[in-house]
Amino acid sequence: MGFTTPTPIQEQAIPIILSKSDLIGCAQTGTGKTAAFLLPLLHLLTEANAGTEEENPKIKALVLVPTRELAGQIDQAMEGFSYFTPVSNLAIYGGGDGAGFEREKMALTRGSDVVVATPGKMLQHLRMGYVDFSQLQFLILDEADRMLDMGFVEDIRQIISHCPKERQTLFFSATMPPKIRELAKEILVEPEEINIAISKPSEKITQAAFSVPTGLKVELIKYLLSVKSVPNCIIFCSTKKSTKDLERELNSLDIKATAMHSDLEQVDREKALLQFKSGEYTVLVATDIMARGIDIKGVALVINFEVPRDAEDYVHRIGRTARADSRGVAFTLVAPDEQRDLFKIESLIEMEIQKVAIPPEIGDSPPFDEGNRRRGGGGRGGSRGRGHNGRGGGNRGGGGGRGGRSGSGRGRKPAGNRR
Incomplete structure (x- = not known):
């Protein structure tokens, strides 16, 4: 994969995720954020389900992202990371015709360990009644600020209402305006916090x-x-x-x-x-x-x-x-x-x-x-999120908690996800 040393977000986030704590991560794109949550997620899923094999695995992790392109990219990254593991993954992001929706329905019915989805398309499937989140252990929101800017906040709340309260929730955003903080309070429990969101372009x-x-x-x-x-x-x-x-x-x-x-x-x-x-x-x-x-x-x-x-x-x-x-x-x-x-x-x-x-x-x-x-020139500037603030305490949220670490079996990669 070409990894030699962890980026700052990876160095700080991976231990927190492995400790099974909720997390707020403020980091720009291009900082290695995707690997920062996918690698520990893959480790925890493999560890929790070692020695078991499921023909139709239940959904253990849901990753919500704002765009189809990002959903496809994260799904591809997961496919690469999990190549030598039995962990299965699936992308749900719409587009195409009715036949595509039926294929997604069949895949969700069969089950997959990790599902990467856009909020609107995931909610469509949830409303049909065949999506089973009963064994969901991990909920990840990536590019949360972008999802709110695109008007997905109510979709996200409805999706979360279908998730078990006992779960680990990871929340990533490039910025942390008040509306993001409010949503984080709703869905996270005593989160640890990382701030590597530097609103500056790369010096390169x-x-x-x-x-x-x-x-x-x-x-x-x-x-x-x-x-x-x-x-x-x-x-x-x-x-x-x-x-x-x-x-x-x-x-x-x-x-x-x-x-x-x-x-x-x-x-x-x-x-x-x-x-x-x-x-x-x-x-x-x-x-x-x-x-x-x-x-x-x-x-x-x-x-x-x-x-x-x-x-x-x-x-x-x-x-x-x-x-x-x-x-x-x-x-x-x-x-x-x-x-x-x-x-x-x-x-x-x-x-x-x-x-x-x-x-x-x-x-x-x-x-x-x-x-x-x-x-x-006033803009929205300032020195918001400078440097690495390390781990900070968080506010207890009213929504779901973390936990749910008792996975029930290991799923095989469905045919569509095998290489």
């Missing part, structure tokens, strides 16, 4: 902001791709419409681009991602659906076609490059009416991004107006 990312009129942004992208000579690039747009328009314009310029946005069917989103990973397309144009949790090795360049309105999204977007030990470049194209949002980003990350004029052969660069900084 070279950042620059170009002042450019909106009408010249496509021309600037064409120029940047020609001079950077990078093997691949992700371009982020703020809306589905601009994503579709930019993909079409780039292809008209003979730039091999594909797109990912929520209007695409799941099979088409997966196809686009695979084509980008394989190098068939060198440019992936995407909405913020790609900004969190999706790990693509070797992304050399990220371009923000539009400045994200939410300053925190900037950190997640450019975090698609400089993964692991690699370095990366992030360019942001800033129209005059987007300057205020750029200054909010600088306030959040507590650093000034290098300002660059566009080449004169493309056009004139509007000056950066420092008045926009004074009017809009």
Whole structure:
């Protein structure tokens, strides 16, 4: 798997999880968070069910995530980690046709040790009455802040109402606003807390902001791709419409681009991602659906076609490059009416991004107006979550507790999960 030394989140979270305590983990994507909960989960499941074999294992662990792509990625990671174990895993994230839903229904009825799911799709299956959580021991919420931002909070509460109160609950979020704290109090019991959520980009990312009129942004992208000579690039747009328009314009310029946005069917989103990973397309144009949790090795360049309105999204977007030990470049194209949002980003990350004029052969660069900084620089910034706070006490929640460590048997990998 290529692991040599644990990352900070792994070093702190794994012992807590193995001690069977509830956990709040505040950590950005790209910090090794997935392995931080999957590896100890796999150990506990294997240990609790050693020496037994189930034809149809009951669900022991549920991992809830905000997007289909992240569900598929975590399921793949679990498949790799559990390759030499009898632990079975299953992804439930919708998309496709009615036949796909029936396949998920059959798989859930057969049972699986670990289920990774999006809240909406999991709730659909729960309401049908055939999902059995009676032996659930572990509940994991990953990217909890994103799930709340996407309106899943009531779905999550309903799903938890079907879970045993005696369980171990792990709660991961990139940020910890009050609404996240409130949900954590509801579902966790005396949790230990880790805070490694640094709202700053990696130091391995070279950042620059170009002042450019909106009408010249496509021309600037064409120029940047020609001079950077990078093997691949992700371009982020703020809306589905601009994503579709930019993909079409780039292809008209003979730039091999594909797109990912929520209007695409799941099979088409997966196809686009695979084509980008394989190098068939060198440019992936995407909405913020790609900004969190999706790990693509070797992304050399990220371009923000539009400045994200939410300053925190900037950190997640450019975090698609400089993964692991690699370095990366992030360019942001800033129209005059987007300057205020750029200054909010600088306030959040507590650093000034290098300002660059566009080449004169493309056009004139509007000056950066420092008045926009004074009017809009407050943002959501600050030094929230700096450093490693280690383990802190938590508040007793009113919802489920931890426990439920008495697993009843070991499941074999169903055919669909065998390699």
